[in-house]
Amino acid sequence: MSASAVVLLVEGDIAIRHPLAEYLRECGFTVFEAANGDEAMHALQTPELQIEVVLADMMTTGSGFGLRQWVRTQSLAVEVILAGSVEKAVDHAGGLCHEGPALAKPYQHHLVLDHIRQVLARRERGQR
């Protein structure tokens, strides 16, 4: 993985998307946030954004494989990383961060996961 600087994060749940995006920003990336597959495609069709890596939740994109396929048909020079769970998404973000543009790493990526779990648990309690 190259030290790419612009990431498109595709995640349908704001409770996951926001902390994950902030984590990647702390690591020195410019992060664009897409809440669904349509937004992701819209962003990827905008060359000015210079997106180099897509980190996508497979649930959000309907089928993440479809997004990867679409990227291929568009001949876009972006790497698509698909995550099937929040744990995987955080792991991948940790990997990007490890090799990312900034030298100083903000915090361990498992802390991001702990934080997301806390927010999700709080939301579940609130909904009961």
Place this chain on the structure above:
Amino acid sequence: MPLSEASAAPASEPRILVVEDEPLIRFAIAEALRELDVCVVEAATADEAWGYLASGGQADLVFTDHLMPGSMTGGQLAVRISQQYPALKVIVVSAYFNDRGWSGRVVRKPYKLQETAVELAELAAQSNRNRIER
């Protein structure tokens, strides 16, 4: 910024919840605000924004588009916020706004990006100081 401040705990930096379903418009205002050291939470619909606030997410200011897909317009979100979180300021942005339910501030679209970002950042910083003091 410690992680505890990233989303849940009272923030030390001003935080704006930007609600806009048009991703390129949202990216533009979000990035302009981040350049001004504002923490921006991006929501693609009013429902998503409400979910963020209802699960304890913090904000000093909400800047919301009016016409969006989902169960609520920005105007309806603004009314709901003003009832549930009266201390939280809301600005609705719209090209054409005719919702009589919302009597608060409305910014016309298209808005000047830099000027608007600077004003929003100032308003958020002000609210942030009040929030920390409360």
